[in-house]
Amino acid sequence: MSVVGPLAGRTIVVTRPQAQAAPLVEAIAAAGGVPLVFPLLEISPAVDPQPLAEAAARFNDYAFAVFISPNAVDYALPTILARGAWPAALTPAAVGQGTVKALVAHGVGGCIAPTERFDSEALLALPELAAERVAGRRIAIFRGDGGRELLADTLRERGASVDCITCYRRSGPSHGLVPLLAAWRGGQLDALTVSSSEGLRYLVDLLDAEGLAFLQKTPLFVPHARIAENARALGLSNILLTDAADAGILAGLLAYNWPQ
Numbered sequence: 001m002s003v004v005g006p007l008a009g010r011t012i013v014v015t016r017p018q019a020q021a022a023p024l025v026e027a028i029a030a031a032g033g034v035p036l037v038f039p040l041l042e043i044s045p046a047v048d049p050q051p052l053a054e055a056a057a058r059f060n061d062y063a064f065a066v067f068i069s070p071n072a073v074d075y076a077l078p079t080i081l082a083r084g085a086w087p088a089a090l091t092p093a094a095v096g097q098g099t100v101k102a103l104v105a106h107g108v109g110g111c112i113a114p115t116e117r118f119d120s121e122a123l124l125a126l127p128e129l130a131a132e133r134v135a136g137r138r139i140a141i142f143r144g145d146g147g148r149e150l151l152a153d154t155l156r157e158r159g160a161s162v163d164c165i166t167c168y169r170r171s172g173p174s175h176g177l178v179p180l181l182a183a184w185r186g187g188q189l190d191a192l193t194v195s196s197s198e199g200l201r202y203l204v205d206l207l208d209a210e211g212l213a214f215l216q217k218t219p220l221f222v223p224h225a226r227i228a229e230n231a232r233a234l235g236l237s238n239i240l241l242t243d244a245a246d247a248g249i250l251a252g253l254l255a256y257n258w259p260q
Contacts, residue, residue, distance in 0.1 A: 005032020006254050011183060013192040015040040015199055020070060020098070024193065024246040031254065036189070038180055040173055040199030043071050046145065046166045049079075055140055055165045056080045059087065062163075063137035066093040066123070066151065072142040073102035075168040081106065095123050098245060118244050119224065120151040135159030145169040146198075172202035177211065184214040190258070191219040193249050197230040204234050219256065223248045 011034040014021050018039050025035040046052065056079050059065075067073045073094075086092075092111040094100045096118035100111045112129075114122035123129065138161045141152055145166050152162045183189035192215075194200050207215060212235075221240045222228050228241045242252030 005030070007031040007033030010034065010190040010253075010258060011036055011188050012190060012253065013038050013180065013183075015192060015194050015196070015203075017041050017043050017071070019043065019074070024249060027246065027250045028253070031250070033253070036179065036183060038173070039175075040194070040203050041170045041196055042172070042174060043075075043144075043168055043170060045075060046169055048166075051165050052076060052079050052142075052167045055142075055163060056083050059083065059090070059140075061138055062090055062140045064091045064093050064129070064134070064139045066095075066139060066141045067099050067103065068095055068141065068143040068147065068151075070098050070102040071144060071168050073099055073106060076142040076165070077103075077106045077108070079167075091128065093123065093126075093129070095119060096245065116244075119226070120148060120154075124151065124154050129155070129158075131158035137161070138163070140165060142167050170198060172199075172206070177206060181211060181214075184211070184218075189214070189218060191221060191253065191256075193221045193253075194227060194231070195223055195249070197227050200227065200231060200234065204236075221249050221252050221256075223252075 007028060012028050013036045014024050015038055016024065021037050021039065025037060028035040059080055086108050092103055092108050094103060094111050094113040097113060100113050103111050112126055134155060136159055139155055141162060141164045143164060143166060152164050155162050216236060217238065219238050219240055220231060220236060221242055222231060223242050223244050225241060228239050231239050240252055240256065242248040
């Protein structure tokens with residue numbers, strides 16, 4: 001029986017971390033496509049668990065707890081909630097709607113988060129984080145290792161006391177490039193979806209000249225302008241900027257004018 005759907009016959013690489021790949025994989029398959037899961041980032045607990053333990057111990061001192069990603073929620077909340085219920089006076093904040101959903105899955109509601117653009121700039125634009133609301137208050141930012149300092153720096157400029165807590169770490173793929181290269185060589189790879197500039201850099205660094213030639217020709221669907229900018233800086237040009245999150249990526253895939 002032949003597969004039907006707007007993505008029928010298209011093999012599309014999903015590069016999200018393994019634990020977050022399922023929704024996009026399922027959506028691509030439902031549209032008739034063939035998802036190829038190839039995580040560009042591997043997520044693991046922070047090397048040093050002490051900062052998270054210390055933040056959990058003083059959790060009631062914070063006015064806001066900001067979670068940068070679903071990974072931050074999944075790696076921080078078990079330690080935090082093991083010490084007691086979420087404090088009633090503590091406002092949770094998230095950069096994206098996926099993180100909001102992760103908080104709800106752990107029983108934490110009332111989260112403030114952007115509703116359109118999903119980045120630090122959009123979070124900082126929320127009235128709840130204006131200078132007059134955060135000055136003199138203590139804020140925890142739960143995040144992975146590295147990353148941008150814009151959020152913490154801006155909140156400090158607004159008068160807040162900010163603690164940045166690394167609760168997970170990211171590393172490049174350890175599973176090898178064989179599935180990706182095999183699909184490319186067989187003419188069975190139609191597009192990549194990439195939701196992390198860091199992951200894309202890992203991929204470019206790992207590919208040899210043959211792989212980079214394949215990547216240059218392959219449509220790259222990205223859900224944020226900053227990822228598109230970084231992709232261009234890496235020498236790529238076949239870049240399709242979509243709306244945010246999995247829904248935006250899927251809409252971009254469905255709207256694309258695929259070659260016959």
